[in-house]
Amino acid sequence: MMSPVASGVCPWLLIEASSEGVLRFATAMPSSRPRIAEIHEVEIAGVPTFTDALQRFEREHGVPLRGLQCAMAIAGAASGETISLVRSRWTISRAGLMAVFGTQPVILNDVAARAWATRSGTANIELLRSSGSPSLDRPGRYGMIMVEEGVGAAIVDVDRDHGVRVLETEAGHTDFSPSNEREERLAKAIQKTGSLVTWEMMLMLDRHDPAWGQACPDLLEAERPRLLAALIGRFAINLMHNFGAWQGMMITGSRAGRILEARNRVYFDSAYATRRNFSRLIIGAPAWRVDQHEAVLTGAAERLAHDLHASERAAAA
Secondary structure, eight states, X not given: OOOTTTTTOOOEEEEEXXXXXXXEEEEEOSOSSOOBOOOEEEEOTTOOOHHHHHHHHXXXXXXXXXXXXXXXXXXXXXXXXXXXXXXXXXEEEHHHHHHHHSSOOEEEEHHHHHHHHGGGSOOEEEEEESSOOOOTTSSEEXXXXXXXXXXXXEEXXXXXXXXXXXXXXXXXXXXXXXXXHHHHHHHHHHOOTTOOOBHHHHHTOOTTOHHHHHHOTTSOGGGHHHHHHHHHHHHHHHHXXXXXXXXXXXXXXXXXXXXXXXXXXXXXXXXXGSOOTTHHHHHHOOEEEEEOTTHHHHHHHHHXXXXXXXXXXXXXX
16 A cells, blocks of 8 residues: 555654653644554664654654654653653754754643543543533633643633633642641652652552551551542642633543542542632532543644644635
8 A cells, every 4th residue: 555655645743752761653644633543663772862763763664754744742841942851861852853854843742632632532531520521612721630650731721712722731740738647648758858749749659659658557558549539639629720720620641540440439529529719610610531542642633633724724814
């Protein structure tokens, strides 16, 4: 079968650079509803630079890089001309990528990519509390939390003309404030010298970590996920306040899925029962667990589809 490049049609190149030790590549044909094609992985051990990894992909899979529109999702902040890839030793530059591709690359945070992926209609969405489903056709603001290899968050803003913006944040690195004596002991047990305890440190605490035994000897191992489920609920409410995300919170990531198993849902929901400002809005706000197949690559494609639609609309105006 003739490849899209050979046939004269340039696909989009999608890169996932958010996992430890591997780069993942896929292509998608330009479309308002793109579908990602075969996924390729490149192990980065022993590969000296990111450019070398790109050239290895080009060589092994016969996809010429020059002229391709590229969207790359990374862990961490996707801001500035020079960007450090959090889970590798590499630093990349927008100018360097433009020299490789001949086009301006789109670089976005992996949680923002997951948020964009909700536009694809392929996600499995499970209601955690309240009612309804997230809809990017309805004006308002949503939040998304990802708990997997780390903790991240993004804002999904839908305006009254149905325009969608996804705003990246690093909310997982905000300071954690204990709400009771047990949480305070646990936070002190994991605190590193001279550093603050963050929400990411708390929510990434493994159920077998020795800190549990030091701080909470009365808490059985099977009960530890209950505390984490309650913390995810409180984190969601904090971000609802910070983001103004009154349309609801979407929670994704494999670790979040394990913590929010059915038997722990009541502990997640208990965070919503605490009296606080804007309680009426909070109690009425839904929360969903979002399970997405190839969410990061799909979201990168959806971001390019959004840009394509915007450019077509501008050309028609």
